[in-house]
Structures are given as structure tokens and as C-alpha cells.
Amino acid sequence: MDTQTIQALIENGLPGALVEVSGADGVHFEARVVSAAFAGKLPLARHRMVYATLGDLMGGAIHALALRTLTPEEAGIGR
Template sequence: MNADTIKTLIEQGLPGARADVRGDDGVHFEATVVCEAFAGKLPLARHRMVYATLGDRMGGEIHALALKTVTPDEDAR
């Protein structure tokens, strides 16, 4: 697994999302995801939305994913 693949999966799974994914050991990653669909949702719900785009890869190919999830307005601040 690599950061580019994770970025693609997140952006395809959350239409309109923009993801910046980093990680160089192949199993531990960190991502900032900006998505309008996060508006009005608590952080846990936002994280679940991102994890849903990755499916069974979480806990398998992706051992750990640290997330920062924000709306475009929050990102602009």
C-alpha cells in the first residue's frame, strides 16, 4: 500500500474531497482530508466516513492511519 493509492481511494469514495496522504513505511500513514460532506458532523463520524472508503484495507494493508478531517471553511481558517 502507498500514500497515492490511499489518496485515490479516499477521493473516489468521498466525492469532492481533497486528501493529502503521507507515509513512507507502507503500513503507517497520516492524512488530511478536506470535504464539504463533513459539515455538521463530529470528528468520529468524519473519520468513519474516511475509513469506509478504505474498507477491509484498514487493519490489514493499512496498519494505522492518523486523520485530520476538516470542511473547506475550516481549512481556510
């Protein structure tokens, strides 16, 4: 698994999201996801939204994914 594939999957599943993914070992990754779709949602719900974009890859090809999920306002975008 690579960072570009994970980024593309998240972007496809959350249209309009700004996604940054890092992780050099191929199984442990970190992602920062900024999406207006997160507005009004608790962190757990936001994480589930991201995990849903990755489907069966979570726990398989992607062993671990640390997430930072933000709305555009929380990220300071558009101010």
C-alpha cells in the first residue's frame, strides 16, 4: 500500500476533502483530512467516515491509520 493510493481513496469517498497522507513503511500511515462533511460530527463519526472510504483495506493492507480530521474552519481555511 502507498500514500498516494490511500489519499486517492479518501478523496474519492469524501469529495472536496483536502487529504495529506504520510507513512514510509507501507502498513502504518498518518492522514490529515479536512472536509466540510465533518461539520457537526464528533471525532469518532469523522473517523468512521474516513475508514468507510478505505473499506476492507483497513486491518489488512493498512495495518494502522492515525487520523486528524478537521472542518475547513477548524483547519483555518477560508478565513
